Amino acid sequence: MRWWTVAGVTGALLCALALPAAAEVDQAAVREDAQSDFDPEYLALAGPAARAVAEEYGIPASVTAAQSILESGWGGSKLAVEQRNFFGFKCVKDRPGPIATGCHEYPTTECTPECQPAVARFRVYESMTDSFRDYGRLITTSKYYAHALPFVADADAFITEVAKRYATDPEYAEKVIRLMVEHDLYRLDAPE
Template sequence: MDKRHRIAAAVLAVTALVLGPAQASAAPLGKPKTAHAKKLAAEYLDRAGPLARAVAVEFGIPASVTAGQSILESSWGQSRLAVTDRNFFGFKCLATGPGPIAVACHDYPTTECTPDCHQVQALFRVYDSMLSSFRDYGRVLSTSKNYTAALPLKHDPNAYVTEVAKKYATDPNYAAKVIRIMQENNLYRLDAPLP
């Protein structure tokens, strides 16, 4: 195991020990405004930040993007999908099942924009932990041909998520939403090397 993988494994192991259960109250998507929302956001970033950094080390994905997408997809870890199924990135099941890391599939209503937005039912991946959800995110974005064009842009988080969004979501404003979250919450700080 090379140094990069040893660091990622250590960060993941420590993070797995400190992760607490998700809370079920709602949280805002942009910059938190109320004291309660700020507290929820800080708690979420305390849990998600180290995982996003570990994904950056292991899979080469900007930590700011990982954190931003998880915030948008999970409503700061408060969505039903995140709380019930520990799915922090909105990953759907494959035709063949949940994939190599997820443990099951769960049916939920969702909105698809193709190009008109409408409600549909879809099977979403279920994970045994927040850690597994983040690792699956890193695995998918670093190995799927859908995101190959984003890989050379990893040093520019905004360009990276703009490229990823082309295949990741049907929402035409998806990249702009993630970038807004990254900017308003200074998630770019997660991309700085660890001291």
Template sequence: MARAVAAEFRVPASVALAQAALESGWGHSDLAVQDHNLFGFKCSAAGPGPVAVGCRDHPTTECTPECHPASASFRVYDAPLSSFRDYGRVLTTSPYYASALPLRSDPNAFITEVAKKYATDPGYADKVIRLMREHDLYRVDAPLP
């Protein structure tokens, strides 16, 4: 799924895979299991957006700047692939992440820029980069045969 989204939206597959692993607890979080939301995308006041099929409240942690438990409304998807596709769509169409797009060929620089708007955790980019390094996720960025 990460490679398919990388091919469609030109975002690093390694970053998509590492973010999905981090955000979903390697696919085991309630948000991932119940709602196929692998990236922790929240619903906005306008609703779930064009890809998700609904919204559901889940517990979360917010850092503002101190980290604390919270509850938020998260997007619900019909399948994990829909979550990956929404991830690619959001990163490539939202003005929040426009400054990251020129960095697509450097996964570490890309996530460092994305993280500035993506998460409230100040250590978020470091956590994603650690996952990419520890699990050699850069290998998924290799061109498909």
């Protein structure tokens, strides 16, 4: 059973530090599962967090929600459950950055371009909200994504530009767009 099912939507927001451990999940498998495992309870939490990021940083909530789904397997990945890291953000030079609270080592796969097993240090967050805020901060302040910012009014164009630097998967943008279409995540971009 997933943590948000057990705690309930409101309880999960208040109890974000007390998440149970989950089985280790291969990141590629997480991304494949995200394409089909619709979870309305996860979306009930991720949608408002994505809208808050849109309000604070001016980037499409639909993209933020879809990337969190793809990166965390609807919130079920070990990294999301144990470290509340919903975007797979790594620590840079063993520093967590201004929002994360620490770093934690996990086995992963690095592709440069051949894929091989590796160990990386991933950011640890106190809450889902902090993970989403760090996403917005990183996308809007990093020189790697500056080229995408002129496209914020068009979610598909925006993720297409972000994906050029965000992921090594050549189909990454298409996967995010497919999630936005299949689950009508564009509705998150409309005013409430």
